[in-house]
């Protein structure tokens with residue numbers, strides 16, 4: 001019987017194929033009492049299982065396929081770190097001796113103790129680590145119970161099948177990638193989950209948060225995955241199949257056509273130049289940026305250098321990472337944002353858990369609270385500026401004090417390089433992100449003191465509408481078309497344009513083709529987005545009449561009726 005499930009689409013495209021179900025070891029284990037003379041044997045059995053899993057993960061880490069995304073290695077390291085945590089590696093052995101219980105039971109009890117600690121923490125990034133803990137324990141249980149690793153004992157399925165799992169660990173995905181799946185779908189996960197991150201970087205159509213797909217779908221059943229809309233169709237009839245084959249074909253043709261635009265100059269119909277830049281997380285992402293014809297890097301989210309590790313990156317390590325990106329971009333600009341840690345991107349082992357992380361010690365607030373860490377990064381960025389066109393971008397500015405302190409920190413970093421006789425670009429532009437309503441509403445002080453601005457719409461929407469962007473339960477309220485958001489964004493662009501301060505949008509709005517014309521109508525001339533969206537946005541730009549969209553954009557700012565707003569947007573996009 002055919003039915004449809006809805007989840008969160010994390011990577012666009014359409015896949016049609018047969019379901020391949022993946023089972024994980026069950027976390028339900030029996031409690032057995034063991035005789036005293038078996039304690040040592042049970043402890044040794046536990047150690048063997050641990051060593052086996054450690055070896056599997058290390059082997060995976062040394063055989064990462066060339067085409068695997070850079071994050072894979074970090075994910076494996078997180079699992080190895082969890083495996084080495086005393087709560088999981090030592091405490092179960094003490095428990096086996098003290099309670100004379102079986103190894104599986106001891107491990108499960110320790111896992112629950114660890115998860116309880118995670119439960120006290122209200123932080124999306126750490127919640128994702130909870131999933132990692134479960135995945136690691138599943139793996140050890142698999143080794144204990146069957147002698148085989150949990151999810152990796154999958155029989156290689158036929159090429160082009162669709163992987164259906166309750167949850168997937170990044171380590172699993174590495175292996176599955178080699179099997180050339182057409183898509184994967186999971187019950188769990190959110191847009192910030194590892195599965196979503198991996199799916200995006202692999203470019204396979206995927207859906208997460210389907211809730212019951214693993215239970216409802218049967219092995220070999222035909223599935224349609226519409227990654228753009230988060231729709232899964234199970235056992236479709238021939239008419240629906242035909243429709244989606246056609247859509248898939250059209251999507252592939254569109255992708256091919258788009259590739260022809262790589263070297264086309266991005267300009268609207270009257271010839272006005274529009275700059276389309278790329279957002280990157282790691283230095284290696286610059287290759288994807290170049291392949292998609294980016295005119296520069298508009299946002300380098302450097303905090304990813306700080307995540308999934310116990311130590312902090314030193315100045316030299318950071319310098320190498322920035323220099324790699326800068327030299328790979330040649331003469332094109334690279335906008336390096338100082339670390340935006342805190343909120344959902346917490347450092348491993350952070351001692352203090354903020355009661356409300358998105359409103360806490362985050363981004364520039366943390367940079368200024370950790371002057372040495374900030375100084376190290378600024379020196380590294382400045383050193384990289386000697387190798388290309390670097391711009392420094394400060395996240396989440398909200399007051400004149402922060403602005404002054406940030407500029408002072410840049411001046412101090414420059415002075416220390418001068419003292420050391422190290423070369424850097426003395427004219428390196430310093431810009432600020434506008435992502436807090438306070439900054440948007442007092443923009444004059446930012447345009448006067450900064451060389452450029454970049455609007456972080458992801459946070460600007462979060463803070464304007466008071467919606468935690470990482471909380472799935474309020475995700476439906478996250479609305480870029482809310483009149484307050486539209487008016488704020490439009491006024492930032494207008495004020496910056498009047499002041500002659502270059503302004504870009506680098507939040508997700510910039511990569512959303514349905515909003516490209518609206519932003520152009522507001523006067524935006526520079527966009528920065530995930531490289532995969534660049535060519536589709538360029539295609540819209542090339543067909544846009546600025547005068548027409550400007551008139552409609554003004555009309556949109558005058559209405560607060562959501563239906564009217566949507567119909568005006570449709571009209572604009574149909575021009």
Ligand code: PEP
Pocket residue numbers: 299301340435455456457458459460506507508
């Ligand atoms: C934003 O807030 O829109 C932005 C680009 O920064 P991030 O998504 O990294 O917070």
Ligand code: MG
Pocket residue numbers: 435456458459
């Ligand atoms: Mg932001």
